[in-house]
Amino acid sequence: xxxxxxxxxxxxxxxxxxxxxxxxxxxxxxxxRLFTKTDERMGWYEPWMAWIVTSHDLCKTxxxxxxxxxxxxxxxxxxxxxxxxxxxxxxxxxDNALFRLDKEAHRRxxxxxxxxxxxxxxxxxxxxxxxxxxxxxxxxxxxxFFNVADTxxxxxxxxxxxxxxxIPPEKEAIFHKxxxxxxxxxxIATTGEDREELLRAALEGVAMLQDVIQRxxxxxxxxxxxxxxxxxxxxxxxxxNDWEILGIVAAMIAAGSDTAGDMHPTLLYALLSNPEQFDKxxxxxxxxxxxxxxxxxxxxxxxxxxxxxxxxxxxFEGITVKKGEQIIIAAQAGGLDPAQWDRPLELDIERNLNxxxxxxxxxxxxxxxxxxxxxxxxxxxxxxxxxPNAELAEPxxxxxAHYNARHITKLLVKTNI
Numbered sequence: 001x002x003x004x005x006x007x008x009x010x011x012x013x014x015x016x017x018x019x020x021x022x023x024x025x026x027x028x029x030x031x032x033r034l035f036t037k038t039d040e041r042m043g044w045y046e047p048w049m050a051w052i053v054t055s056h057d058l059c060k061t062x063x064x065x066x067x068x069x070x071x072x073x074x075x076x077x078x079x080x081x082x083x084x085x086x087x088x089x090x091x092x093x094x095d096n097a098l099f100r101l102d103k104e105a106h107r108r109x110x111x112x113x114x115x116x117x118x119x120x121x122x123x124x125x126x127x128x129x130x131x132x133x134x135x136x137x138x139x140x141x142x143x144x145f146f147n148v149a150d151t152x153x154x155x156x157x158x159x160x161x162x163x164x165x166x167i168p169p170e171k172e173a174i175f176h177k178x179x180x181x182x183x184x185x186x187x188i189a190t191t192g193e194d195r196e197e198l199l200r201a202a203l204e205g206v207a208m209l210q211d212v213i214q215r216x217x218x219x220x221x222x223x224x225x226x227x228x229x230x231x232x233x234x235x236x237x238x239x240x241n242d243w244e245i246l247g248i249v250a251a252m253i254a255a256g257s258d259t260a261g262d263m264h265p266t267l268l269y270a271l272l273s274n275p276e277q278f279d280k281x282x283x284x285x286x287x288x289x290x291x292x293x294x295x296x297x298x299x300x301x302x303x304x305x306x307x308x309x310x311x312x313x314x315x316f317e318g319i320t321v322k323k324g325e326q327i328i329i330a331a332q333a334g335g336l337d338p339a340q341w342d343r344p345l346e347l348d349i350e351r352n353l354n355x356x357x358x359x360x361x362x363x364x365x366x367x368x369x370x371x372x373x374x375x376x377x378x379x380x381x382x383x384x385x386x387x388p389n390a391e392l393a394e395p396x397x398x399x400x401a402h403y404n405a406r407h408i409t410k411l412l413v414k415t416n417i
Contacts, residue, residue: 012043016054018303018330019047024398024406027300028345031336042317048188048304049077050326051319054333056340056357058316062329063361068308070099072186075309076324079192089210090202094185096247099254112240113248116229122370125164125226126378132159133378137386140415145393148265148411152379157260160375164226165249166212178205179253188307188326189403209249213242252371260372262301264379265396265408267292270299271380272392272413274347281349282384288377291349296358298347300332304404306360331357389416 015034017023023030034040034054041055053059062068072078082091098106115121136155140146161179162172181202184190190198213227222228230245240248271278271291281291306329310321321327334357336344341351359369383390390413397410 010040010043011038012040012052013045016043016045016052016333018045018052021400023303024400027332027406028298028336031333032345034333035336035338042319045328048326048328050188050307050328051321052305052328052330053316054330054337056334056337056355059329059331059334059357060355060361062308062316062327063306063357065308065314066103067311067314068327069102069311070306070308071102072307072309073100074311074324075188075326077188078186079195088199088203089206090181090185090199092243093206093246093250094182096243097182097250097254098247099251100247108238109240109244109248112233112235112238112244113230115233116226116248117370121226121229122374124224125371126374128163128225129160129374130378132156132163133375133382135159137382141386142417143415144417145412145414148268148413149408150410152268153261153264153408156264156375156379160260160371161253164252164371165209166216166225166227167208171208174205174208175253177201178209181205182250182254183259184403187403188304206246209246210242213245217242260375262405262407263296263372263376265411266299266301267295267376267380268383268413269392269396269408269411270295270347272390275391277347277349278384281380282388285381285384287349288380289373290351290353291380292373292376293353293356293358294347294349294351297335297341297353297356298345300335300358301406301408302330302332302404303402303406304328305330305332331360387413387415387417390414391416 012034015030015037017030018027020030031054041058042051042053044050045052053062073081087095094100098109101109133156136152136159139155140151158172158176159169161167162169162175165175167175178201181198185195185198185202187194213231216222216227217231222231227245230240230248233240271281277291281287308327308329310323310325310327312323314321316327334340338344340355359372393412393414396408399407399409
């Protein structure tokens, strides 16, 4: 059980402290201590009022369990549900986001939208955003040093998402604020005051997206890009409405902007800290996709994880999770589980990664996976070409107050050009 009968901390609670300074700087040591010192893989974490799951197999089991939902509003501590008439447009957009939909609605929307996530669309998007990546590196062409966190980590995700949806460059900042609000508004530690501030920033972005969708809908030829395919998606008489299209874009924003912003410094930090792996990648660029997944397993930037909320009482590992309680699936811990991975504390970009849960699994696999991978691969290819002899100038600086990530605020690279 998670709590001893005497009220003392369990071994899980003793060893797994995701908000500690040690976890911020060296999460692998914290996770390895849990795996070597105790066989407990699930425990209660009071600061987040949640059960945390750390084993790879249990993470996969819970991700596939339909008695749990990613819908934040099913949490017993969620703010009260508003009447439909009282909701603003940002809240309606969130209601239609893929991570809020029930099983049947999620399946229907993903099926209708499937062409927008096809391999052909992936190739089209790659051609659309390649110059975004090139332009981001052009700004660094003559730099002896640069901070990844305020250059590549901003310019590439912001430009890529804007290009995908059709936002002009002069309005990218508005779009960026919407992305920030998307991932924070229903955060487990977000206060009512925080929500009001985030809402003000988000509504302008939602209005901008609504205008984009309406203008595209009014065009005789909707086009065959991402938005065009969503507008023309059809099965029989069934089509996506504007709110459902906004909900799909919302899921993309969450993965393609905020998450991608943490991904770029993480990838470069891992490679520059392991130069032999960087050399392998430069020698064989086809390893890029495997390298991205392996780095995100090895140098995961999450502090929390994937959130699920119990729709009924459920039992895992002899622990009863009651209806309305939260489970946090700590995939970053599962990625280091020695029961799943040989030499889990080593980075190996040639590793066989079958069965990994880096981007989720099943029906709720990350909707923005393809966009995140494209961004990351193009960034790594361009970095290797531009700065083949780059090295870290100093250890990274991380934000201890960040709500859900081991967020890097400064990663200074010496280009050696």
